[in-house]
Amino acid sequence: MVAPPEKMGVRAQQSDVDFIEQTTSDKPTFFVHLPRPTTSRAKLTVQNEKRTEQLDLVTFDLDAKSGIVAIPMSSQGKSLEVGQKYLWQMAIYCDSSAQTASVTLSGWVERVTTPTPPQDLQERVSFYAENGIWQDAMGSLVQLRQQGGETDWAKDWTELMDTAALSQFRNADLVQVVAAS
Numbered sequence: 001m002v003a004p005p006e007k008m009g010v011r012a013q014q015s016d017v018d019f020i021e022q023t024t025s026d027k028p029t030f031f032v033h034l035p036r037p038t039t040s041r042a043k044l045t046v047q048n049e050k051r052t053e054q055l056d057l058v059t060f061d062l063d064a065k066s067g068i069v070a071i072p073m074s075s076q077g078k079s080l081e082v083g084q085k086y087l088w089q090m091a092i093y094c095d096s097s098a099q100t101a102s103v104t105l106s107g108w109v110e111r112v113t114t115p116t117p118p119q120d121l122q123e124r125v126s127f128y129a130e131n132g133i134w135q136d137a138m139g140s141l142v143q144l145r146q147q148g149g150e151t152d153w154a155k156d157w158t159e160l161m162d163t164a165a166l167s168q169f170r171n172a173d174l175v176q177v178v179a180a181s
Helices: 121-130 134-146 153-163
Strands: 021-023 029-034 041-048 054-061 067-072 085-093 103-111 174-177
Touching (some): 029 085, 054 067, 121 134, 134 153, 134 174
Antiparallel strands (some): 029 067, 085 103
16 A cells, blocks of 8 residues: 655655565555545556556546545456566546646555465455455455445454554545446
8 A cells, every 4th residue: 555745745655666565366456545635536557567568547536535545457457467566556636637647656566376365255354464465455354344244344454554564554444445447
């Protein structure tokens, strides 16, 4: 998960070029924290490691709420391949008439394999967290929340953020799940 830079009203976080998020999904959901409400237009792009091929483009409107935004890859996007690294970028257009983004966030993700995860969503959250696959742990927890599963969302979210060394997001709420296309 990435927090926006100072331009969005928070202290910029030093990005670690060596840090690569992991996912087991061929079309993962990306998570971004927006500390200030904005009703901007945004887009998510996913490119191969060499940046020579765009695998996906998702354009969407941001709700006017601060918190966590979940952005799934589209059904039309190309699937991520196991063992490959990909650059994802989210561009936020604060001025809807602007041709260039006001803020751009980015990160790296690699598709990996694991033993078959449990079918039970609650167990799957723990499975992914124990294996350090935070992207999928968060995705499973969001899925559990959307399905109205038996979970204490706030407690589970706080534990996951603390375990993933993302305690600065422990009180952030999931404010938007972009509709998958």
